[in-house]
């Protein structure tokens with residue numbers, strides 16, 4: 130799914146109105162009606178008190194449309210207008226007036242803290258204070274209203290975006306954002322929903338299609354693109370009957386050091402589980418028996434040094450190389466990476482200590498081959514690109530790095546981000562069950578396994594991240610979040626492939 134900027138959405142509004150020959154008022158009616166239908170479907174006439182807080186822009190206008198439909202259908206509604214300025218939008222005013230047609234109960238005008246209503250824990254709050262038009266920090270009693278709403282135990286449903294949260298720019302005041310329980314957003318998700326600093330305000334959201342012009346949306350270059358099952362299905366390359374292990378390549382995993390052989394085992398198993406034809410692991414001597422026992426399907430080459438890697442030698446044409454998991458940052462190891470990178474003919478996944486090596490040794494960065502996949506978690510990223518003030522600056526700096534070094538950059542997190550050239554992809558699979566030691570090692574194995582099978586570096590990364598997250602979800606559904614270990618994620622990679630094409634079961638009848 131494409132993610133657009135607030136400016137693009139305003140443009141889409143304008144073009145839609147022109148092309149469909151409708152007014153912005155009609156568009157607001159469509160938007161409000163969609164929210165009403167969603168509520169009606171859930172509430173089925175229940176008399177739970179609904180408190181709708183409207184601003185004076187078009188987000189407030191949406192709130193008024195929802196209120197009118199709810200009143201019309203006999204719901205128990207109170208509408209409040211946060212009357213923070215006289216500059217009300219035209220569509221707001223028209224819908225404000227239309228409330229008269231359906232109710233004698235005129236909306237409550239709020240002008241200070243004294244007007245804040247009592248709200249019971251069982252009630253429902255609908256937040257229509259600010260939408261994507263937020264252009265400064267909420268201040269004074271409006272900020273206090275947001276904080277007052279946040280303090281309430283009642284369920285909070287935000288329209289389009291939690292008020293106080295901008296769609297794709299930094300939060301002006303983190304103490305003045307609605308902590309929504311659920312958000313119903315129009316047409317496309319907003320970038321803020323997926324970033325760690327702002328995603329916390331949007332634990333759940335749904336996208337409502339309000340019929341904005343398809344052609345405009347199709348032809349506009351989005352800020353980012355989300356990756357879910359539908360996209361992942363299209364990435365999958367089916368196997369053919371006469372394929373053999375040679376078809377799927379011979380991957381090289383360079384991993385492990387004394388006390389960290391687990392990282393090598395996890396990434397090796399994941400490379401095989403993702404479908405590499407053959408895997409050879411290169412590890413220090415101490416890893417030999419460990420690997421031959423724990424991963425019997427893999428071949429093992431070992432260094433002369435007992436505890437860490439000093440010289441990476443292999444006599445076969447590797448189809449892909451995954452390097453860095455648990456290798457440490459000994460001087461000799463970093464020197465060995467220098468040679469590996471300079472001579473590598475296969476696509477590379479560079480993870481963990483290999484990334485730390487790059488951060489410390491700029492000469493090593495210079496020999497990273499073009500199109501390599503770098504997979505930092507936020508700590509490794511900071512060492513690589515320096516610190517950032519907010520998630521948007523992080524993305525900007527990361528993009529500069531990607532373009533300068535011509536690499537695929539995967540920033541791991543609850544929603545992992547993949548940056549390449551001018552594009553950004555956002556993964557939507559995964560669970561907090563994956564916040565466990567070694568899950569990153571499994572991911573670098575999965576991507577190496579896909580590269581080995583001939584997926585190109587960007588596709589291998591985007592598809593690999595999705596599969597890895599999906600394996601984590603399947604593992605969590607059986608084992609609980611707490612019970613998932615990284616090896617379980619590797620074990621569920623096969624199920625993640627099957628899940629790609631599993632049809633959703635229709636709801637049971639009767």
Ligand SMILES: NC(=O)C1=CN([C@@H]2O[C@H](COP(=O)(O)OP(=O)(O)OC[C@H]3O[C@@H](n4cnc5c(N)ncnc54)[C@H](O)[C@@H]3O)[C@@H](O)[C@H]2O)[C@@H](O)CC1
Pocket residue numbers: 138139141142156157160184185186187188189190191213216218258259260261262263264265266267268271288289290315316339341
């Ligand atoms: N295509 C779409 O996405 C559609 C969007 N509509 C709605 O329109 C919304 C955008 O409407 P608007 O552009 O009117 O913007 P908003 O309703 O988000 O609010 C902007 C208004 O509040 C003022 N304002 C902004 N920040 C403020 C602050 N911190 N303190 C006090 N006042 C502040 C602005 O000057 C402006 O008057 C969307 O979020 C959505 O809810 C729908 O009505 C129709 C279709």
Ligand SMILES: Nc1ncnc2c1ncn2[C@@H]1O[C@H](COP(=O)(O)OP(=O)(O)O)[C@@H](O)[C@H]1O
Pocket residue numbers: 506541542543544545558559560561562563564565566567568569570571572597598
């Ligand atoms: N809350 C979460 N939701 C979804 N995925 C997560 C979450 N926490 C961690 N992950 C995933 O788990 C992996 C963790 O990688 P990393 O931090 O490198 O772990 P390690 O260094 O222990 O291997 C990443 O792929 C990340 O996206």
Ligand SMILES: [K+]
Pocket residue numbers: 188256257258259260287288289290291292
């Ligand atoms: K809102």
